[in-house]
Amino acid sequence: xxxxxxxxxxxxxxxxxxxxxVPDLPRVENPDAKAGTNRHRALEALVNDTDGxxxxxxxxxxxxxxxxxxxxxEANIMAWLPKGAPEVALYYHPATDTARSSDARDRAYQxxxxxxxxxxxxxxxxxxxxxxxxxxxxxxxxxxxxAASNAQLAxxxxxxxxxxxxxxxxxxxxxVADDGTARLDAVELDSLDLDxxxxxxxxxxxxxxxxxxxxxxxxxxxxxxxxxxxxATRAAMVATPMEPMSxxxxxxxxxxxxxxxxxxxxxxxxxxxxxRNEWLQNNPAGCELADGSVLQWTIEERDTIELTDAAAAxxxxxxxxxxxxxxxxxxxxxxxxxxxxxxxxxxxxLAALDAAGAIKTSQYGKPKSRKAGRRAA
Numbered sequence: 149x150x151x152x153x154x155x156x157x158x159x160x161x162x163x164x165x166x167x168x169x170v171p172d173l174p175r176v177e178n179p180d181a182k183a184g185t186n187r188h189r190a191l192e193a194l195v196n197d198t199d200g201x202x203x204x205x206x207x208x209x210x211x212x213x214x215x216x217x218x219x220x221x222e223a224n225i226m227a228w229l230p231k232g233a234p235e236v237a238l239y240y241h242p243a244t245d246t247a248r249s250s251d252a253r254d255r256a257y258q259x260x261x262x263x264x265x266x267x268x269x270x271x272x273x274x275x276x277x278x279x280x281x282x283x284x285x286x287x288x289x290x291x292x293x294x295a296a297s298n299a300q301l302a303x304x305x306x307x308x309x310x311x312x313x314x315x316x317x318x319x320x321x322x323x324v325a326d327d328g329t330a331r332l333d334a335v336e337l338d339s340l341d342l343d344x345x346x347x348x349x350x351x352x353x354x355x356x357x358x359x360x361x362x363x364x365x366x367x368x369x370x371x372x373x374x375x376x377x378x379x380a381t382r383a384a385m386v387a388t389p390m391e392p393m394s395x396x397x398x399x400x401x402x403x404x405x406x407x408x409x410x411x412x413x414x415x416x417x418x419x420x421x422x423x424r425n426e427w428l429q430n431n432p433a434g435c436e437l438a439d440g441s442v443l444q445w446t447i448e449e450r451d452t453i454e455l456t457d458a459a460a461a462x463x464x465x466x467x468x469x470x471x472x473x474x475x476x477x478x479x480x481x482x483x484x485x486x487x488x489x490x491x492x493x494x495x496x497x498l499a500a501l502d503a504a505g506a507i508k509t510s511q512y513g514k515p516k517s518r519k520a521g522r523r524a525a
Contacts, residue, residue: 159299159352161372163359180287186210187286187324188269192234194225195270213326220483224328232272232282239263240307242353245346247310264349268304278316278336279308285323295321295335305337306345315339327479362438429513445513452508453477459506462497474498 164170190210193202208218237252241263252258257265270282281304285292295301298321305317321333337345361378372378397403425445428434434444453459453472460468467480477497482490501507 160359160362161378163352163356164361166356167359183212184287186212188235188284191225191229191269191284191286191324194222194229195231195234211328221328224482225324225330228322228330228332230270230272230282232270232280234270236268236271236308238266238268238304238307238311240266240303240310240349242346242350245310245350247307249311262353264303264307266300266304266307268308271308273312273314278318279305279312279314280318280320281305281308282320282322285321292321292323295319295333298335301335302337302345303349305335306342306349309337309342310346317342327482329482425513447511447513449509449511452510453501454506454508456504456506458504459501462500462504462506 187210190207193207193210204218204222205215207222208215211218211221213221235253237250237257238247239250239257239259240247241260243262250258252265252267259265268281269284272280272282274280281301283298283301283304293299298319301319301321305319308314309317316339317337319335319337323331323333325331394402394406397406428443428445432444434442437443451474453474455463455468455472463472463477464480464484466483467476469476478490478494481493481497485493498507
């Protein structure tokens with residue numbers, strides 16, 4: 149299924165804002181979204197830079213690193229970034245199950261009636277191979293679904309296949325770290341999978357006239373631009389001991405008022421979190437959420453590395469800080485090892501640290517939402 153668990157609630161919100169009788173959303177500048185856009189532009193530039201003439205200073209500024217750091221970041225990116233057509237605008241028509249492309253830039257779409265617009269970060273089409281759709285994820289990804297159940301990737305694959313006439317498609321999520329390395333997650337979609345996605349998209353289109361927003365974890369996990377003004381989330385906020393907050397700060401009085409409101413909201417939410425956590429700890433079965441997942445109190449383990457002299461001898465020098473972590477060690481190993489050797493080296497170093505008694509394991513509790521109903525790859 150294209151839509152299951154949290155994605156169904158998210159789809160209800162998207163359908164509501166797609167209705168003709170709903171006004172356009174006010175746009176609020178989001179620094180994290182802007183940083184993600186800049187990194188996408190850097191990746192696009194690297195795909196297009198066939199002769200290596202792109203300015204390192206410009207690319208480093210887009211990525212958010214120093215010029216001195218950029219060569220290593222670029223090398224890490226080029227180890228996984230394929231060649232293809234970057235930033236391809238596609239238009240899918242659910243009623244006719246057809247798609248087309250255009251040269252629209254910066255999401256300045258030119259839709260015909262009934263079309264759904266989208267932009268594919270990278271499109272690869274080779275004779276004899278499935279059409280390949282790449283989607284870069286360059287920021288915090290707390291609520292990212294895997295490729296096998298990712299609705300955004302599914303509809304992009306469908307549009308690309310219909311546009312090219314391909315019978316199958318391959319979708320790739322590239323979760324890109326700050327150092328330019330990436331974790332790749334792929335899904336293979338055959339003709340039956342694509343037909344099933346098309347069927348669900350048509351069903352969503354039919355629900356638009358009667359759709360209503362559904363507040364839930366997707367409001368923050370999916371970076372919803374409407375969450376500050378959405379009627380459903382505003383209705384859910386009436387229990388807070390304050391007036392509704394304004395997203396507009398246009399005077400000294402407004403700034404002072406919102407500063408006070410933020411403090412009250414944080415105090416209120418911390419009190420509610422403590423009450424929620426206490427209830428979850430006393431009720432092991434947890435509770436079912438509106439998105440179909442089950443919220444339970446879970447005990448998880450966290451490894452820390454005690455930097456003794458013996459342990460320091462086992463760690464690459466560039467990874468050693470006042471405190472070190474598995475992430476810091478992995479980053480240093482990837483920078484010094486040849487491609488394909490880093491994972492084995494990482495396991496070797498961690499095994500040696502464990503044998504030396506440098507890894508200390510602690511436990512901590514937190515509420516955790518368990519996803520439900522994912523489609524098999």
